[in-house]
Amino acid sequence: GVPGPSGVRTNRISNHEFYCRVVELFGKLLSSQTEDGIAYRVDLRLRPQGQRGEVALPLKAYRTYYESWGRTWERMALIRARPAAGDIGLGKAFMEAIRPFVWRETVDYSEIEEIRGLKKKIDSTFARDDIKRGYGGIREAEFFVQTFQLLYGRANRHLRTHGTLDAIRVLREMKMAPEEDLVTLRGNYLFLRRLEHYLQMKEDLQTHTLPPSDEETEVIARSMGFPSKSDFLASLRLRRMQTKNMYNSLLGTREDVHAEALNLLEGKLSDEELSGYLSFRKVRHAGKCLINMKNIREHMSAFRTMQERSLIREVMPRLLENALTAESPDRALAGLESLLTTYDIKTAHLTAIMELKELMTGITKIFSLSPYLTRIFLSSHYYLDILIEEWSIVKSLGNMEGELRRTTEGSKDFNSELARYRRFEEVRSGMLFLLGILKTEDLFRGLSHLAEAIIKVILQKFGCNELSVIAFGKLGGREMTFGSDIDIVFVSGSPEAMTLAEKIMKVLTSYTDMGMLYSVDTRLRPDGSKGILVKDIEGYRNYYLKNARNWEIQALLKARPLGGNEKLSRSFINMAKDVILQRGSDIRKDDITAMRARIIKELSHEAEGMDIKLGSGGIKEIEFYVQFLQLHHARRFPEILVQNTLAAISRLAKKQILNPAERDTLFSAYEYYRRLQTFLRLNEEQV
Template sequence: MTTPITPLPHTLITHLALDAAAVDHIQRLRLSTAEPESVVHHLERCSLHLEGELLSHWQHVLADSRWRRRMILALGNSPFLSNILGRWPHFLAQLFHQPMDWTLDRYKAIILEDLLATTDQNVAEQRLRLHKHLAFLQIGLWDLTGEATLEETTKHLSYVGEATLEAAYQWLERHFASRFGSPMVVCDEGGTPQRARFVVLAMGKFGAYELNFSSDIDLIFLYDCDAGQTDGKQSITVKNYYVRLGRELMQMISRATAEGMVFRTDLRLRPDGESGELALSVRSAETYYESWGQSWERAAMIKARPVAGDLALGEAFLKNLHPFVYRRFLDFGALESIREMKKKIDHKVNNADTYGRNIKLGFGGIREIEFFVQSHQLIHGGREKRLQDRRTVPMLDTLATLGLVDRTTADFLASAYRFLRTVEHRIQIVREQQTHNLPDDDRGMAQLAARMGMPNRESFLAKLQGIRQRVHEAYDNLFFDAERTRQDELSNDARVEALLSTSTQYEQEKTRAILSQCGFHDLDQALLSLKLFKLGPQERALTEAGQRWFSRLAPLLLQGVLDAADVDMAMQHVEKFLQTILHRTNYLALLAENPNLLGLLMPLFGSSPFLSRHLIQHPSIMDSLVGLDFVTIYRGSNEMRQELARAMERAENEEERFNALRMFRNTEMLRLGIRDLAGIAELQEVMAALSAIATVVLEQAVMDAMSDMVERHGPPMWSDAQGQRQRARFMVLGMGKLGGGELNYSSDLDLIFIHTSQGDEQYTEGERSISNSQFFARMAQKVISTLTTLSQGGKLYEIDMRLRPSGASGPLVTTLESFAKYQQNEAWNWEHQALIRANVVVGERHSSEQLKQVIRHILIQPRQIAPLREDVVQMRERIYQEKRPKPGVVDIKQTRGGIVDVEFLIQFLVLAHAHQHPQLLQRNAPRALLAIRRAGLITPQAYQTLEDAYRFYRLVENRLRLHHDRSENAIHTEDSVTLARLARLCKLESGPALLEQLTHHFAAVQPIYATHLGPVAGEAPV
């Protein structure tokens, strides 16, 4: 039921010339305010003494329904705004005729012009305050009526702070110049004196354009250097000059006068806090942050912004401080500092018995959202420039876009932030008091609910409490209690506890027994490695923070070792990894805070020497692994190209370009290996991705080689029949597994280089012109050199060019015309078998299509079945006799019924029937096999047998190469240890189970092979 309100006094209605509609409107508006009865009081106080033109202005304003609404909502919700109207009633007419929808530059120009028109400091301070009150009245009216968003309100409040500071600074500079002269400095040795520069940095909400109606403004004063003094009669040092100026500036802004204050100022965020110099040189500040800066100061600097004085000086300072604020590596160590800072705040608020009432610092309050955002910025901002923004809400959207926070959480926190900041505004707009506490009585809470536009106290509290609960849960998920987490994370595996606790000689024997039970074979080495887990590094002590993180991390790492497929390999790699990162506290913190990351890395350490070595040599890659999308999201060729292009842009010379190319390839291989071992990527995706990585690397190597050759010799050109010069194009034909998109780890790249030069006048157009054949031969050599040069990170790839026309005796690069003639007239059937998997992996579109048509023309020609079958069988037997497995060895490629038999069978059927079924021309073996079944060339049962066998063989091949770090296809049946490890990598229970599976597939494939190509004599497969 609506509480009745008193009618408007007749004298007030008459005085303000209100008609019946206006009176009714005012009465209805009063009901929606926090204090309906105060509307009459404030309206009488503000207007009854008015007369003449000013009264006429008020009557005119109240006759406008939109302005009437603004007035009543202000008078009924904000004694602060009501007092401004009461003291300076002419403001209303001023705003009515000239609304202050201003830019920052407009604010600055108006206030500065008015201030510099006087030399009297009292008058200057009075004018500053009047400008502030006028602006706050306008902003408050917008805010209360909902005509401005939260972001617009806080931005304009911040504009007022910036404009008044700049005006006060310029007024004081003019005043100081008359007393002391200009401050002159020599900042560079041997330089000439220059006018000193000074800047005011805004911190906190001020820096982020997020001021409240009653915010302090957090400031830091800086000047360029100490070496100098003023040039006036009353000369003082530059340091003294700016300390005095800073003190005067604070007082001019924050002094309480008859007109109130402009803003309260707070300089406690400066270097050394309250005990530090009020103003200090840029170099002194940089030295402080570089030497003693703490994590909370890094967080504070995220929002720093120059607002008065020499803004360029401030921007240069912040740019120099950038590496301090945004570390280039992921810095999870900052979490501990921020967590401790929040605990101190909680303790302080709890002591004041206001934890539940304080919407800024208390439970689920504004500060928890700000800390949530700033923590992500400190951790990830050095690697991701999009996180280097001062504002809270835009950063939440960016965190979701980058996949660091799920979209639902980010959107909720943004909405919660706006709601809580609006509550804060409504609390402070009452009397311009710096408070963040909710009212402690029912009446006050009901009034706050009305100011928030809520129907009653209960609905407001329900919404507020629900929001704060969810905010705290989101915050708590990031900033969990360290001790509780430590207990949750520590493994309950008794073996880990036993291995880390033994010390005596007797216990060491017990340790050896435990290590043996865990599957270790090199017990002596395992004991030595275990010392690192138990005692940490002996040659150089860890820092206190490092030791704390290491103590949490060691049990988790050891547990991961014990769970690995190859415990000896895992222990060896983890030990090397620890030796690399032990004295880099941020990495210890990163791993300790991210058990999921450990879950991704540990299978790697126990499976792949190559991938482990790359991570050990480049631990900074872990930064990328924390991003939610690095491992979980599939990256295609276009994304890879973009990533590589960005890396190459940063390279400044040839060596850096080579290193960037190698780093890209190894990092992509590592990312893929993690996806593979975690079961995120299917085998077919792994092979396709490995092929895509190789293709992107090849493209870059070709581009670099082409660019270098063109720079040296000019572009390769040839003349057509009309005498027109044409650009000769270069193509790379991927053969074998690369062409089929089925590369595996450690696969060679089978390549053929082709160019399109033909006709007459085949030469480059440059000062050092050479023939096109020379150009492309040298270019091909450069490509091969880039790919095969051995470095600390190994080779990029092994290259095999033997499939080119005429094999090893043929030219390194052949023309498209020669390639077509060779394939048509000279190539053997086995070369056409290889051509089935050929794919143009690098090349300009038009010439690539020409090459594809040449290949298609060759493959769809009719062939006599019997001679073809004979050629295929002879080639298969020749390969088998050259590479037949030795006794006690199973070769998944060469053993009868293995990979080669499946591939030869597919290739025979394609060549034999492609002229009738061109859909058989599939470069990828599984897709070709499916096309063969759909064409009715094999039975569905045969298809399923071959498909199952081929996929299993490729899985075993994948795991073999991960484990051995080389192109390996042989399994030694007597090596039970390696066999067991390989079985675990294949998700099988034992070595014998693996051999049994292989034997089954070998035996199942052989009769199908014999059906189409004839029986062969061979040993039993296992």
């Protein structure tokens, strides 16, 4: 209060009222207009309760408010807080008081929705051209960074910084986002802040939009270091598109992402701007992709009716965004172009793709990761038509047999129907595998079932009652992948069996308009390619017991009947087991080692690079090791005689022939190699 003449204080006010008046006076001093302008604009609206709240509060009141009513946007605002003047000790106490609120112990991802809602509110208030709060502006860059700070600042103290540039540096060091993107974001943020300075320097007004006149914009362009207004505006548009894309990747809604992709297809972007944006989106050959984009735009106009136009504007941006986020955006864009041009996709297809989200993603995966499947898929509408109707994940052998019988029944071109069914199943299985829906072992089993079903249907067509087909190799182990040969031998004592076997071979290896059905290897028969195609059980028994080489005994481990006469099939498998039990333990470690050394020397491609199949430490080495253990221990543990490599590893471990560490090493290495081999085969690499 104020002491009077009598010494009595009048007009007393509390400490709280006093400091509120101090703050009000402080604000007026800074923001009052003078002949030299103002010192600073002061915004006190970030205090608790905003404009309705007290301008000064005790620490306890701040703590209570933030613990009880604090919102996400206030956490974002307080990230920037730091003691600046006055009682620094009190400022530090304030920072400690708000720390539990800003840097919460638990991560609440629902706060992302609150940030999205806040940005939507800002978008509805400010113009799109506002470089601070509008499209791809300063605020979106800050929101992107602050979201990472809110989510991970509790666990990572270095993220608790009030500076945006410092936070970007920490994000780079911690590799929490792609480094190239963060470098771009930093450059764009500095560019926009610099532009903000030039805009506000002119009249000392808080403006964030470009001047309306061309002359003034030209001045801004030169101030920013550009030779012309057009170059400046092109750079500004590209930078804002880049910033918007990064914001959308973390905080954008589906509508935001769709609008951005549609802008690429229909927006008034120059070739230079579009090419620059495509480069930012990690395409390797921006020039080629620019041509893809132009052709996509052109063919979108072929959809004439209002319904067609509405549909293509809904579906194509989704496909485009999928393509740009694919593993190989260049390939995906080329595939997308073909879908509209040479493939001539129909309205019914687009409607189905829009409804089946996984199918849409799967098509992009095929374009991006597999030239082999892309070529099949784009060769005919048949594959997309059937995929739309049939989106089952796993098919049993019986399902495939039934479908094949119905497909080929009464067909004029039996061979072509088989080839087409095989290619459809490869596209379907490959898509599910690339989507991560189908596991590697399920893919192998499915492709093996496919080959087996085809052989069974061929046997049924020719009425092979006195003939049995035995699988070896990857088909025998149910381990086929894309491009695998099928290894088979024929068993029969019938005079007509040779003719039937030749017919089966002709169907399997004849060329159709879709290529050859399978590459078939019958060299595992007695005497190899020089031997006769069909033998009876005794012929096989005599050969394996008396004349077969070690690798042929080893190959018997994979033998499995596919179809035909069941009695002959059982007899062959029993004979194979007897041979393995009699001769398997005679095969020495040195024999296996010598065989591997010869394969590495004569067949592997190690000189050209790593050969994961035949090279040292590769697929064949694991298989040879497992097969040696099976042969060596089969007499004691006949139950280890299984065709599948992973199943064999598991059984060897159960019998303590392999210890747990060895089992895990072999299992993980073999799974990894076979998965990698599958991706390489899909990419049409011979492995």
